[in-house]
Amino acid sequence: MITIKVPATSANIGPGFDSLGVALQLYLTLEIHEETPTWIVDHDFSDAMPHDEKHFIVQTALSLSANIKPHHIIVTSDIPLARGLGSSSSALIAGLAMANILSHLNLSNEALLYSATLLEGHPDNVAPALLGGGVAAYYDGSRVFHAPLKMPKNVDFVTFIPNYKLLTSAARSALPDSLSFHDSVAASAISNTLVAALNANDFATAGELIEQDHFHENARATLVPHLAVIRQVAHKLNIVGTYLSGAGPTVMTIVAKDQTDILLSELLTAHLPGQVKILKQDLMGLTIMKEEN
Ligand SMILES: Nc1ncnc2c1ncn2[C@@H]1O[C@H](COP(=O)(O)OP(=O)(O)OP(=O)(O)O)[C@@H](O)[C@H]1O
Numbered sequence: 001m002i003t004i005k006v007p008a009t010s011a012n013i014g015p016g017f018d019s020l021g022v023a024l025q026l027y028l029t030l031e032i033h034e035e036t037p038t039w040i041v042d043h044d045f046s047d048a049m050p051h052d053e054k055h056f057i058v059q060t061a062l063s064l065s066a067n068i069k070p071h072h073i074i075v076t077s078d079i080p081l082a083r084g085l086g087s088s089s090s091a092l093i094a095g096l097a098m099a100n101i102l103s104h105l106n107l108s109n110e111a112l113l114y115s116a117t118l119l120e121g122h123p124d125n126v127a128p129a130l131l132g133g134g135v136a137a138y139y140d141g142s143r144v145f146h147a148p149l150k151m152p153k154n155v156d157f158v159t160f161i162p163n164y165k166l167l168t169s170a171a172r173s174a175l176p177d178s179l180s181f182h183d184s185v186a187a188s189a190i191s192n193t194l195v196a197a198l199n200a201n202d203f204a205t206a207g208e209l210i211e212q213d214h215f216h217e218n219a220r221a222t223l224v225p226h227l228a229v230i231r232q233v234a235h236k237l238n239i240v241g242t243y244l245s246g247a248g249p250t251v252m253t254i255v256a257k258d259q260t261d262i263l264l265s266e267l268l269t270a271h272l273p274g275q276v277k278i279l280k281q282d283l284m285g286l287t288i289m290k291e292e293n
């Protein structure tokens with residue numbers, strides 16, 4: 001049996017729209033079992049999700065290598081679907097990794113990252129899902145440039161996951177067609193300074209800049225009304241570092257560990273419709289384990 005494990009991811013980290021992301025300790029696990037006449041996909045999602053070749057992970061694998069022999073696979077996941085925690089990217093990386101193994105392609109991580117970005121359109125979820133940790137990345141249409149993004153060590157990711165789905169496609173339709181030159185300069189300056197502050201371990205500056213996005217959060221505000229509420233709760237505790245995770249609706253606060261409990265307790269008191277999880281950074285990214293039967 002071969003087991004493929006891929007972490008969840010939180011993209012954007014505020015102003016790093018489509019370019020910054022971090023891997024988190026929630027996982028999609030894909031077990032590859034025996035060869036079968038046709039694809040059999042066991043999974044713990046709703047039965048609306050296909051159990052055969054039409055499953056997203058199989059389709060992704062076949063897009064990389066059309067001649068893979070069908071197998072019995074089992075998919076389990078703690079990553080909620082369409083919540084802004086990179087579920088589609090984790091599934092995509094799992095599918096590409098399966099094709100790489102079953103077709104003996106020997107593709108490097110660099111090649112997998114390129115294929116994943118091509119399919120996803122932007123690298124901010126797929127890069128940390130594959131490589132682990134924080135990643136800054138840019139896709140210019142033919143290459144993916146990427147570098148590690150240093151995330152603070154002594155923090156928790158306080159994650160509010162609303163009890164409704166928001167598809168990335170819907171959250172992207174709310175975005176403006178253009179930004180003014182002035183706004184673009186400010187937006188890129190904020191993101192650049194955030195990256196420098198993180199790399200300098202200056203989380204006081206980073207926390208403030210995380211909340212200064214000009215690219216997407218305002219445009220998505222009506223889709224995620226709890227973002228403003230959670231910021232307000234955190235600000236009352238002098239905590240900054242709250243942002244819309246990916247396309248939402250999950251809202252993330254990166255918080256110093258000694259403030260986690262107080263923030264958690266205030267968020268629970270606010271009775272927002274959803275659940276709060278305390279997550280940690282994943283540093284491994286894609287992992288593959290082979291067991292002899
Ligand atoms: N494990 C999976 N198996 C099959 N399909 C999946 C799986 N995970 C995600 N998907 C597909 O991806 C869709 C969600 O993708 P979407 O990009 O909207 O959200 P997300 O990846 O969870 O969030 P974000 O990209 O904002 O972090 C699901 O509705 C489903 O069609």
Ligand SMILES: N[C@@H](CCO)C(=O)O
Nearest residue numbers: 011017018168246247
């Ligand atoms: N950067 C993407 C992440 C979700 O795919 C967005 O915010 O739309």
